[in-house]
Amino acid sequence: MTTLESSLSGPREEPVEAPARRAWWDRFDAAALRASEWLNPILVKETRQALKSRQFGITFTLVLACAWGWSMLGVSMIGPDIYHGSHGYDMFSGYFVILAFPLLVIVPFGAFRSLAAEREDGTYELLSVTTLRPRQIVSGKLGSAVLQMLVYFSAVSPCLAFTYMLKGIDMATVVFVLYCAFLASLGLSVVGLVAATATTEKHWQIVLSVLLLFGLGWCFFIGMAMVLDGLARNPIPFQDADFWTFNAALLTAFTSYFVLLFCVASAQLTFASDNRSSLLRVVMLSQQALFTGWMGWGFLHERGDLEIPLFYLMDSGFYWAVMGVFMNSESTEMSARVKRQLPQSFLGRTFLTWFNPGPATGYLFAVVNFFAVCLLAGTAVLANLLFFSGRASGWLGAAAHQTVMAFAVVELCYLIIYLGLGRLLAAGLRWLRHPSMLLSVLCQVLMVLLGCGVPLTIHLMMVDLRRDYSLIEISNPFWSLVEVIEAKALTGEVVALLTILPIVAAIVFLANMPSVINAVRQVRIARPKRVVEEDELVELERHPPQPVIDPLAAD
């Protein structure tokens, strides 16, 4: 019997019943305590801390004071015209600036500091030895940020209601702008949390905090400029269907990136032997599917406009290049814990192996996904020819079909080449020493920059070639891809790119195959005996065996 059990088994005093007629505050307190059982422990702790902290008190009071101060100032400036004119927008602008500063700067930076301080002070280690999962830690911090946002909203909301009464701004605009501010604050908070998990080194934390502060300040000013200038020029077109479509697409992108960043922050906090990658790959695939869906809708809506598959290729190529660089930088070692969860069936191994952590599977995952994007873009070109009478877009010209297809091939080849070389480079770095993910990513970025910078320097030194694209630039994916679009025909350079790049891509791809085959060969291992024992015990507790009833037994 353990300490606690022995203490519990003895006679213990029953809790003293509270008087029947308790004060309403006590009842509220008890109800809040009961409700807190279902809340994230970090949220509960941080709320308690915040309510006692000087920083929160000062910020809240300042927001309140500024809001009241602006009310006084604004009303006195408007003067008697307040009864006749429409001054709601002017007052709203001031309140929005007062509200946006804590929402876009203080709350996200507070989320960053909250997690970073846990790591600096060592309290994060105490958290990580509890049974809290990394996801709960991140959601707790995020929940605390949301709570702060709501408190700031509540401080300014009476003032916002006041602006509506002044006329000049409608309720829909107020709600929509506040909704955008809330989403922006939420997005920036999750960025802050990712930044806090990026490194444990003190000096990097300082660099990151300065960068984040600058970034948040920039977002605040840009946000202010966009909202205030936009509102001043044109009212929000709530009646326009395209406005809602655009916002739905934006919300989809926001949600998917929010989930991705949330998973990134959780993965950074996950124990090294655990699977940090598979969930991220599922999110990436979902993002790609959502983007494909929106692009497909756009293609049909625009009646087969070939600019859409071209944009789809550009955006997806960049996306998979970035994600591929990160996947290339993953550890090659697969822990026994991960091996226990590997897919076992034929179908599972065929389709799910690419979700297994590791650079080799990551490389192929990125390449296959972008290959699928290219196939879809090709399908769009075919659909354009078959169902939209080969309608070409304005600026792509008559050879738009060729341009899109050539662009897809060239971009796919560059992705295979650069990600393949990046994976080999990362493997070489790992062989020399154990680089951090950041170092591995930086080396791959440097490789791409060299691939662009070296030929560009040579090119610029050759007077007669300065302005025109030449094959010296073949290692520069950006200029080469621009050339494919700008040529608007299969020029000599484009044909050369379409000839040389697939050969190089095939060589690089084959050079990466041994690692990929090795990753595919990984098979599931059995759970240790102790784990099986405990799982069986838990299962038995959950589903106790039913007593066998003999129907022939005497009653």
Place this chain on the structure above:
Amino acid sequence: MIDSRPMIELRNLHRCFGPTRAVNDVSFAVGRGQVFGYIGPNGAGKTTSMRILATLDQPTAGDAFVDGFSVVNDPDRVRFRLGFMPDYFGTYSNVNVREYLDFFARAYGLRGAERTRAMSYVMSFTKLDTLADKPIDGLSKGMKQRLCLGRAMIHDPAVMILDEPAAGLDPRARIQLREMIRQLAADGKAILISSHILTELAEMCDQVGIIEQGRLLAVGDVAEIRRGQQALHATSMQVRVLGDSAALGQWLTARDDVQEISIDGERIVFEHLGNQEAEAQLLREMIEARFRVIAYGSQTRSLEEVFMHVTRGHVQ
């Protein structure tokens, strides 16, 4: 059925930081209800191995197990069974004792009445119940240590890892902490404790392990280690004789198993190479040689002396 599985087990544990081998092939086991003292100079690898056990770090090679679960492959199952008290406080600002314990109880998944009971038990065990509403920042060092012990045991773990829990405490607080640890062991918990206060460890530990430069130099119960070291090293002996002590000195000088003889009146002190059997044989021979021995005895090494003998004070 009696569970014979060790609650803590280190199997050929290695941890390297670049060229430095912080932990080098360390193996030992701790059973239920046992207190294992982990001794070593600063930088010997104690904290590193404890951090690996607490699932805060990963070994370079080898593995460690808590209640049969690997800390590398099943950290979630290990955490449920483990209470870790590091060598720092790790407290939050603007939080009082009750709120602090409440937070960790929630973090371990304790809900409702279960959490209330666990908190009241822990506060009573660590004698913090009178300070429940006091802010943590205002607690003394001894009180903070108690609070940290309370935090480590809030979920009633079967295994506790305590890294330098008595560091910086006054004698009274140390004695109280020792009593608490004894009580926890009596309740069946396996405890791994590191400390520099070796006399205390000798009193409360069933087993000790001496580590230096990442290597476990000696492991076993305290008496066993003392005996083992005495078998390997010279034992300090003291003899008192009536009459000619110089003659006994000469007689001893002629022997191979005796060295470093010093004579102070009727008292002779020397180093004897051999075990207890050889000590008895030496006394018999002295008497047979007609020396009038009135006192004869060896000086038992304290844990501190054993520690000084075994370790060389090297750091990596």
